[in-house]
Amino acid sequence: MTEHLPTYGPTEVFREEDTTPDVVVRVAFALSREQLMTALSIGFTELVPDVDAETITVEETRTEVEGWLHAAAVIELDRYVRQGQLTAYPVEAQPVMDALAAALDRAYPPRSPQPVRRPPRYGDGTVTLETLDHGDVTVPEPAWCIGHSWQPNPHRADITHNSTRVKASAMTDSAGPVHLLHAYISHSPYLEIRPEPHPVVSVQLECTDDFAAEDIPQLVEGLKSAERVLENVAAEAIRLRGEQS
Structure with a gap:
């Protein structure tokens, strides 16, 4: 019972x-x-x-x-x-x-067995990606894209262009190097729930920890570096948005 x-x-x-x-x-x-x-x-x-x-x-x-x-x-x-x-x-x-x-x-x-996906096929300024719901989808390939988000069972809405990732870190005395965040430009042209008509800034935070009080000034400097990273990536995203207009 x-x-x-x-x-x-x-x-x-x-x-x-x-x-x-x-x-x-x-x-x-x-x-x-x-x-x-x-x-x-x-x-x-x-x-x-x-x-x-x-x-x-x-x-x-x-x-x-x-x-x-x-x-x-x-x-x-x-x-x-x-x-x-x-x-x-x-x-x-x-x-x-x-x-x-x-x-x-x-x-x-x-x-x-999972179907074997074909790798991206690149053409003259385009890339063709295989999807489950729309078959082969050919989209413009931006010059800043270095790869595409890889989904096990990709749908057209999953197609995402990604730029180079920029990291921000801090060097602390007690904890050594601390990775704070990385940011990059991404664009999912077929999203429906939250449409992305223009490239956006993707931010991934990496730091959740406890630190000695003496490490805080070094973390503050690292966060200032992170601020500059975000500002630079955002400025580039705005510039790319202007090119699309």
Whole structure:
């Protein structure tokens, strides 16, 4: 009887780095308070020894519990995988293994292979890109474009021209180099929800951290550099907009 129990997670999808996953299997565990504490304490000491127990967040707590359950299950599963690889099954067991393989395919259908996309084809001032909804789309290729945003299943609205990225950083005494942001010009000519009739400035912030008080003047200088970067990229976008007019 677990219907009345509160349910938490999954916080994230865990996977092994040296394997290629085919499916995501979600498993729910009904755990006692003692089991929760055991999983958290082991995961806390083994996986994140640098995290302060007094300030650990709700998400970090749940991630550690789920992460340890995942690690323990995968370690045990890998033991059986290796054992199975070393086991010579008798011939009469093959029909059973074939039936299990068929049952697995029914329960977890193999993924269809992704179609191979053709690379961009460049012409005289144009580029032709393959899309799912409109086939080959030929668009003017601006001189400032160095590449196009790559989507696994691209639609025409996903076509985006991108310029060279300009970065802004700071050098701090205690934390070393700190990347603050990078900015570049982009243009998605077929966007419908938020149309882009002209090139825009794309900004990606990269810095969320804690710093020593002595680092702040150096960060301020870095932010001044970031301000100049943004102003220069914006000025170039305005210039390009004027060329389109």
